[in-house]
Amino acid sequence: MPELRIIIPENMEKTLDSLIRAGIAGNKAEIVRSAITQYLSSVPTAWSKDYDLESVFSPDGRILQVEYATIASEKGLLSLGIQTKNGLVLLKRKSPACHPDLSALRYNEYTRPLQKLSKKIEISMTGIMADGKLVMKKAKEILNQNTKNESVDIYSLVEELSFFLHKFTLNKDLRVLGACFIIGGFDLTNHPKLFLLDPSGSIHETRVVAIGNEREKITKEILTKFSDEMSLEESIQLAIRSTVVDNDDLENIIVDIIDGKTGNFKELNLEEKMAFLRS
Numbered sequence: 562m563p564e565l566r567i568i569i570p571e572n573m574e575k576t577l578d579s580l581i582r583a584g585i586a587g588n589k590a591e592i593v594r595s596a597i598t599q600y601l602s603s604v605p606t607a608w609s610k611d612y613d614l615e616s617v618f619s620p621d622g623r624i625l626q627v628e629y630a631t632i633a634s635e636k637g638l639l640s641l642g643i644q645t646k647n648g649l650v651l652l653k654r655k656s657p658a659c660h661p662d663l664s665a666l667r668y669n670e671y672t673r674p675l676q677k678l679s680k681k682i683e684i685s686m687t688g689i690m691a692d693g694k695l696v697m698k699k700a701k702e703i704l705n706q707n708t709k710n711e712s713v714d715i716y717s718l719v720e721e722l723s724f725f726l727h728k729f730t731l732n733k734d735l736r737v738l739g740a741c742f743i744i745g746g747f748d749l750t751n752h753p754k755l756f757l758l759d760p761s762g763s764i765h766e767t768r769v770v771a772i773g774n775e776r777e778k779i780t781k782e783i784l785t786k787f788s789d790e791m792s793l794e795e796s797i798q799l800a801i802r803s804t805v806v807d808n809d810d811l812e813n814i815i816v817d818i819i820d821g822k823t824g825n826f827k828e829l830n831l832e833e834k835m836a837f838l839r840s
Contacts, residue, residue, distance in 0.1 A: 569593075626737045627730055630760035633739030634688030639773040640674070642685065642743040643783070643800055644755040647821040648793035649745040651675055652800045653685050654773070654814050675815050677826060678704055682715055682746030683817060687773040688760075693740040699725050700744075715746045719756045719764055727762030737761075741772045746819065753821055779803055793820060797829070798837045811835055 569577065569589070577589045586592045619625060641652040653675045675685045676697050684700055686693030703721050707713050722742070729735045742758040757765040757772065769787055771779045782803045791799070797818060805811055816829040829837075 624730060624761075627761045630737040630739045631741070634741040634760060634772065635774060635776070637687035637689070637740070637773045638674075639771060639775040639779060639804065640685040640687045640741075640743050641771045641779060641783075641800055641804065642745050642755050642757075642767075642769070643787070643796045644745065644753050644768045645791050645793050645796045646789070647753070648796075649683075649753050649755060649819045649821075650793070650796045650800050651683055651685050651743065651745050651817045651819075652804060652814055653687075654775070654804065656813075673815070675817055676700075677817075678718075679713060679746070680826060681819060681824065682713065682718065682744070683819065683826070685743040685745075686740050688740030689738070690740075692738040693742070696722060696725065696738065696740065696742060715744070715748050715754050715756075719744055719758065722758055723762040723764050725762075726758060726760060730761055743770055743772065747821060751821065753819070775804075793818065794837075798840060801834060801837050805834075805838060808835060808838070811838065 574589075577592055580586055580592060581588065586595070638656060639652075639654040641650075643650040655674065674687075674690070674693070675683060677683050678700055682704075684697055686697065700718065700722055703718055704713055722744070726738060729737050737760050739760060741760065744756045744758065746754060748754050755767055755770060757767060757770045759765075768789070769780065769783055771783070783799060786799055786803075787796075797816065801811075801814070801816065804814060811831060811834045814834070816834055817827070818829065819826050
């Protein structure tokens with residue numbers, strides 16, 4: 562067996578002596594050897610082969626950088642989307658302000674995690690904020706190429722953003738973006754559409770979607786009550802009731818709606834959110 566020599570700090574040596582006296586191990590070398598073996602067994606085998614240092618396939622067909630980016634996005638605050646037959650509800654949990662007077666400074670036109678892209682298209686993100694802002698900026702650039710933002714095809718927008726995200730998985734000199742996105746809006750025939758974009762650039766069209774650190778609990782709760790025949794008002798109520806703990810928690814969510822009947826985009830104020838919670 563190869564010989565391994567290590568220097569043990571004095572305070573750790575006393576701890577090892579205590580373990581030996583307690584009969585847990587016969588000598589210090591045995592304890593250290595056991596600790597090293599345990600540590601190495603807990604380290605993913607892909608590390609030693611560098612499959613997670615850049616966007617390449619591991620032997621079992623995984624792209625570990627994409628998986629890590631997805632984990633990063635799942636650590637973000639909740640974003641929620643519900644599509645109804647006549648509109649869309651987008652909800653985003655925000656972190657509480659450290660002081661009430663700072664609320665207006667923390668979320669403005671540029672820092673708001675829910676961004677209105679056109680009269681009938683909005684995007685929400687969760688994950689690493691700077692990564693999300695990069696994609697939101699790209700979405701605005703795509704729309705600005707069209708002089709009539711309200712007539713932009715939401716399918717084309719989602720497809721271009723998908724290509725944009727996917728490029729970060731192909732270049733070893735770029736890091737995969739650690740953010741997921743919900744895009745909601747109306748297509749050119751004025752039908753509501755809801756999409757999820759993940760860090761790999763994959764597109765998922767859906768009726769109900771939640772991303773972020775509460776996604777499993779919220780998705781399960783909403784799907785037990787959701788119906789294709791729900792009205793926009795019923796969906797707003799479902800989104801708020803599934804997310805909010807109490808009245809004080811209403812301050813920590815942003816709720817935007819796009820009404821297909823009127824074509825109006827609106828952010829609910831505190832009184833309106835409270836009314837839906839109590840109704």
